[in-house]
Amino acid sequence: KNDLTPPRLAWDPHSVHAVCATAGNYIEISDWRVDTSIPTGTAASFKAHKHGVVDVDYNPNKPNILATAGVDGLLKFWDLRNHRKPLLTARGGHAHYAWNVQYNPFHDQLVLSSGTDSAVNLWRISTISSSPLLTIADEGNQEQSETSAANVRVARYEHADSVYGMTWSSSDAWVYATLGYDGKVALNHVPSKEKYKILL
Structure with a gap:
């Protein structure tokens, strides 16, 4: 158990029967x-982060896909049908x-994360989304592979202090708000x- 991270809950948007909770390093x-007489009372339990899971969010458009944020500064994306290892790990964001980690409720290619390092990141995670994206290569980056272009941080913003809400x-669908420890709210888009990659 990791006492530094308060437990978080996320209700599965694809099932009225399933709830995910953080428990130290575990999900x-x-x-x-499930039979309530079973001592554990859980349908599944797995270690998600080495030093503690801080937040969870279900993909709103694709069943069985879960995102986690951890004390290790990583975002991990899981397929709950086979959770031995994450489908994807987003590194370098925090x-x-x-x-915090949160899927865009309309377009699951977009994921927000925020952290105690004052950073807010907007990620494009399209390889495991419900809809593939059109890849538009930047000038000078024509050789960039489809996979690496599909899963990237597309924007980074900073608050003056830790970011605890978003x-x-x-x-x-294109606007989000973040809340810093200092009480300041920032709106971004x-x-x-x-947008064009998603809409075209």
Whole structure:
């Protein structure tokens, strides 16, 4: 158990029976259809991060896909049907705790993360999304592979202090807000180039 990270919950948007909870270094999936007389009371449990899981979020458009943020500063993406190793690990986004992770509720290629290092990252994670993206190569990067272009950090913003809250707009798929420890709220939007990759 890691006492530094408070537990977080995420309800599976594809099942009324499943809830995911963080528990120290582990993810525990509870399914209300599982026999409650079982001592563990969980349908699945697995170690997700070495030093503690801080946040979880289900992919809103693709069943069985879960994102986690950890004390190690990493984001990991899991297929709950085979959770021996992550489908993808996003590195280099945070120098300290990755405190939040959240899928865009409309376009699951877009994922936000924020951390205690004051960073807010917007990621494009399209290889495991419900819809592939059009890859538009930048000038000078024509040789960039499809896979590496599909899973990248597309924007980084910084607060003056740790970032402990963030949310996507419920009415505009391209706008999100973040909240720093100092109480300041910042509004940002997805860059136009990323919108076109999703919409075209």
